[in-house]
Amino acid sequence: MNKLLYILSLSLTTTAFLPSCTNLESEMYDVINPNIFPVNENDANALVTAAAYAPFRSSWYSGLFTAANGGIHVIGEMTTDIGYCQWNDVYWPDLLEVNFTPSSDCPTKIYKDYINYIGKMTLALDRISNIEMKDEAKKRLEAEVLCGRGWLAYILYDFYGPIQIPTLEQLNNPLGEIIISRVSKEEMVAFIENDLKAAIEVLPATYKSSDSNYGRFTKGLAYTVLMKLYMHENNWTKAEECGRELMKSEYGYGLMNNYKDIFTLENEGNIETIWAAICSSSVNQQLWQAHVLSSQYPTKNESIQKWGGYRVLWDFYDTFDKNDKRLEVLVGEFVGTDGKLYNKENPGTVLQTGAMPVKYGEDPAATGEESQIDWIVYRYADVITLLSEAIVRNSNAVTQEAVSLLNMVRSRAGIPTYNLSDIKGVDDFLEKVLEERGHELWFEGARRTDLIRHGKYIEYARKYRGSVTAQDYMNLMPLPQSIINESKGTVIQNPGY
Numbered sequence: 454m455n456k457l458l459y460i461l462s463l464s465l466t467t468t469a470f471l472p473s474c475t476n477l478e479s480e481m482y483d484v485i486n487p488n489i490f491p492v493n494e495n496d497a498n499a500l501v502t503a504a505a506y507a508p509f510r511s512s513w514y515s516g517l518f519t520a521a522n523g524g525i526h527v528i529g530e531m532t533t534d535i536g537y538c539q540w541n542d543v544y545w546p547d548l549l550e551v552n553f554t555p556s557s558d559c560p561t562k563i564y565k566d567y568i569n570y571i572g573k574m575t576l577a578l579d580r581i582s583n584i585e586m587k588d589e590a591k592k593r594l595e596a597e598v599l600c601g602r603g604w605l606a607y608i609l610y611d612f613y614g615p616i617q618i619p620t621l622e623q624l625n626n627p628l629g630e631i632i633i634s635r636v637s638k639e640e641m642v643a644f645i646e647n648d649l650k651a652a653i654e655v656l657p658a659t660y661k662s663s664d665s666n667y668g669r670f671t672k673g674l675a676y677t678v679l680m681k682l683y684m685h686e687n688n689w690t691k692a693e694e695c696g697r698e699l700m701k702s703e704y705g706y707g708l709m710n711n712y713k714d715i716f717t718l719e720n721e722g723n724i725e726t727i728w729a730a731i732c733s734s735s736v737n738q739q740l741w742q743a744h745v746l747s748s749q750y751p752t753k754n755e756s757i758q759k760w761g762g763y764r765v766l767w768d769f770y771d772t773f774d775k776n777d778k779r780l781e782v783l784v785g786e787f788v789g790t791d792g793k794l795y796n797k798e799n800p801g802t803v804l805q806t807g808a809m810p811v812k813y814g815e816d817p818a819a820t821g822e823e824s825q826i827d828w829i830v831y832r833y834a835d836v837i838t839l840l841s842e843a844i845v846r847n848s849n850a851v852t853q854e855a856v857s858l859l860n861m862v863r864s865r866a867g868i869p870t871y872n873l874s875d876i877k878g879v880d881d882f883l884e885k886v887l888e889e890r891g892h893e894l895w896f897e898g899a900r901r902t903d904l905i906r907h908g909k910y911i912e913y914a915r916k917y918r919g920s921v922t923a924q925d926y927m928n929l930m931p932l933p934q935s936i937i938n939e940s941k942g943t944v945i946q947n948p949g950y
Contacts, residue, residue, distance in 0.1 A: 494590055498594065501598055506597075508570050512738070528563065533900040539761060551914040555931040555934035564613055564930075574601055577598050596652045600670040657672060658672045662723075676698050677836060683843075687906075699727075707833060741813050749790055757815065757819050758822040760822075769895075773892060785808040835899060841858035845879055845886075855882070887903060
């Protein structure tokens with residue numbers, strides 16, 4: 454029978470994907486022979502680059518954070534009350550209509566593209582353990598692999614539920630006719646938690662943008678993913694602990710003064726960024742503006758490619774305070790290069806389905822679809838708004854601290870802050886948190902998970918997307934049908950599919 458995706462051979466291919474401002478450069482090794490590779494610290498670095506960092510890129514049409522249809526922020530957001538794509542091609546209908554099937558391309562894409570990396574990281578850990586090198590360097594590399602494995606496992610778990618986790622013994626027997634079943638929910642959560650906690654024990658709190666290691670995994674990143682896992686599991690106490698940890702001075706996180714400045718070339722590595730996918734002019738260009746901007750939208754750099762695809766639905770856009778500074782980069786009205794005024798009342802084909810989610814600043818050196826601006830994956834505003842929610846859920850009471858945390862992003866946005874007396878109870882506060890996180894984090898990949906946690910994902914799909922196919926079981930996306938077929942009943946499909 455065919456080997457399933459999660460039964461790996463001993464072959465690993467590496468690709469150079471990080472710029473020279475980090476020391477994560479890698480060479481090309483077509484086939485890894487354990488007897489000759491890896492044998493030294495340089496080999497170990499190349500192996501970690503290939504196994505642990507490769508998924509977490511925003512590199513043209515590759516990586517978990519690509520701006521194309523394979524990006525987790527794109528796949529997730531296009532199924533919520535926020536995102537829409539104006540292109541009429543085969544990739545989008547199943548997402549936009551929330552009509553997931555085991556044969557759907559985008560809903561199964563993350564699983565198909567990345568499940569193998571769980572095993573690759575396990576093999577990498579084993580190979581690193583046998584290399585003679587300084588103990589400190591070895592521990593750091595092992596911690597980076599553990600952080601990457603725990604993070605990827607969380608992403609897959611969030612989208613698909615428990616997955617198959619191969620053991621080292623199974624991976625070292627690639628010719629065996631082994632079919633691995635999915636682990637239990639408890640085993641899945643423990644696996645993610647253990648990897649992230651082990652990474653936290655070793656990794657540094659953070660790296661400054663001037664550090665040659667900037668772009669490597671950190672304790673701050675691991676704690677952020679761990680916090681998201683605990684929120685996913687409704688473990689409010691542990692989520693609160695993670696949030697409070699990330700507020701400590703050793704991490705140095707804070708909010709930028711201006712929202713629009715977060716996502717610019719000149720402010721890469723700012724204090725709000727917990728982790729970003731590094732981009733450069735030579736490798737790993739991100740393609741956000743090409744996917745978003747329409748040809749009529751004026752830019753200083755006239756060489757930027759503009760395809761006019763992604764939009765934020767008008768119903769969501771209309772929930773913003775008209776004075777919200779975040780609307781400076783969520784464009785609902787502009788005068789085009791053709792001299793026409795485009796807005797909700799006069800959308801043309803440009804704003805037909807919603808506002809333009811510009812978000813990222815211009816790359817002055819861009820000559821086409823590419824941009825060298827780092828793709829921000831997690832930032833401090835995400836943490837403090839999650840913490841405000843965790844505090845209230847944990848105590849089942851609205852506290853001044855929780856309100857103050859939420860007010861931090863509202864104050865920066867230039868909109869009225871809440872008084873404790875304005876809140877009508879826990880449910881009212883949670884509604885406000887959900888709305889505020891939407892306004893703050895649109896197209897950053899948080900909305901789908903937030904709506905599921907608040908019990909509104911399918912409700913909103915029907916209400917705001919007009920979906921007639923959305924079903925309650927679609928909180929989880931389906932595994933590819935090919936995996937189910939090959940396993941002959943060992944791998945069980947998610948309920949409903």
